[in-house]
Amino acid sequence: MRHACRGSIVEDPMMPAVRMFNRARNLTLVLGAVAMAGAALLAGCAAVRPARPSSPPAGSPMSDASAQTVMAEVALKRGDCRAASESYAKAAASSADVPLVRRATQVAMACEHLPAAWAAATRWHALAPQDREGNALYAAVALKLYHTADARTAIREFWRSEERASVATAPASKAGGPEPATGQDAAGHDPATGNASPSVPGGASAAVRPAQRAARGMGELMALLLEESDAPAVLMAMSGALEPSAHTPETLTLLGELALAAYDAQRAQEYAEQALQHDPKDAAALRVLARAYVVHGDASQALATARK
Numbered sequence: 391m392r393h394a395c396r397g398s399i400v401e402d403p404m405m406p407a408v409r410m411f412n413r414a415r416n417l418t419l420v421l422g423a424v425a426m427a428g429a430a431l432l433a434g435c436a437a438v439r440p441a442r443p444s445s446p447p448a449g450s451p452m453s454d455a456s457a458q459t460v461m462a463e464v465a466l467k468r469g470d471c472r473a474a475s476e477s478y479a480k481a482a483a484s485s486a487d488v489p490l491v492r493r494a495t496q497v498a499m500a501c502e503h504l505p506a507a508w509a510a511a512t513r514w515h516a517l518a519p520q521d522r523e524g525n526a527l528y529a530a531v532a533l534k535l536y537h538t539a540d541a542r543t544a545i546r547e548f549w550r551s552e553e554r555a556s557v558a559t560a561p562a563s564k565a566g567g568p569e570p571a572t573g574q575d576a577a578g579h580d581p582a583t584g585n586a587s588p589s590v591p592g593g594a595s596a597a598v599r600p601a602q603r604a605a606r607g608m609g610e611l612m613a614l615l616l617e618e619s620d621a622p623a624v625l626m627a628m629s630g631a632l633e634p635s636a637h638t639p640e641t642l643t644l645l646g647e648l649a650l651a652a653y654d655a656q657r658a659q660e661y662a663e664q665a666l667q668h669d670p671k672d673a674a675a676l677r678v679l680a681r682a683y684v685v686h687g688d689a690s691q692a693l694a695t696a697r698k
Contacts, residue, residue, distance in 0.1 A: 455485040462497070475503035482510045488518050495527050507531045515544065522551045526611050529627070533619040538627055545611065545631035552607035553636075556600035605640030612648055621652035629657075639665040639672055646678035655685035671698070 458481035465474035478494035485491060491514045498507035511531045514524040529544035608628075615624045625648050632641060646661035659682040665675035676698055683692035 455481040455487070455490065458484075459490065462494075466497070471497075471501035472503060475501045475506035479506035479509045482513045486517060488514065488521070488524075491517060492524070495524075495531075499527065499531065504531065504534060508535060520547060520551055522548060522555075522607075525551065526614055529611070530615055530618040533615060533623055533627055536623075538623070538630075541627040542631035545628055548611055549604065549608065549632060549636055552604040553600070555607075556603040601638040601640055604636075605638065605644055608641060609644055612644065616651065621648065622654070625649055625652045625654065625657070637664065639668040639675060642668075643672070643674045643678055646675070646682070650678065650681055650685070653685070655682045658682040659686075 458477045462474045462477035462481065465471075465477060475494075475498040478497050482491040482494035491510055494510035495507060495514055498504075498510050508531050511524070511528045514521065515528045518524050525544040525548040529541045529548065532538070532541035532544065612624065612628065615627070625645075628648060629645055632645070642661045642665035646658045646665065649655070649658035649661060658678055662675045662679035662682060665672055666679065669675070676695055680692045680695040683689075683695060
């Protein structure tokens, strides 16, 4: 009976289990191969994927400046002007970004935090020594701290930047023809008298217009400095800063007005007389001279000068 069973078509009870095991093993091998191929494909895609820009590592100057800037703006929103000024000053110290340093200087000055303003302005001056606004604010903070020598340095740089800007824009004025100065017609004549303006001999305004532009810039600087410091300190800084080459009639008249603001009538008279040596009929210089005579108490000379 046992022998007959061996030759019969009836399967061994273990055979189905063996076949199922073999199928499962084959399926596992196939799935493993597919998984390995997929992993290789993904690895290849990852190799050609562009790298994402990494953020600055913690502790780097860029990271510190960004963090301090955020802290400063948060402090401003809270109304904590002191903390904002100090955070911005720290950000400026570790940054080479001129707009950030400019913002730091402006915030500290608006908050009247002089140490922070000086730190930020000094950084700005180091990064951009020829920056017009940077030199103006550097001079303003220096004067508030009685750093007269530093203020003079910045004023000189400001004047040079004004000269460069005036010379650079002069060809544009010539290309379109000389523009009439204030109180002149298109030919450069005084409408009231019909004569050529004394300050522009023969109506040739193109030659002196750069000096006039530079003087206007110095007038703006003087106004800023007078907002931050008293007139005698501003006069001391500006008069010592301007080289002899900067002593155009316009600049001399400006210094005369500044001397009057500082109640220094003697220096105002000297500046006005120097300006009148260039042009005896310069109206602005004559006004300064007349006012200087008034301060001196010389009414007759003041009237005589005013009639010229």
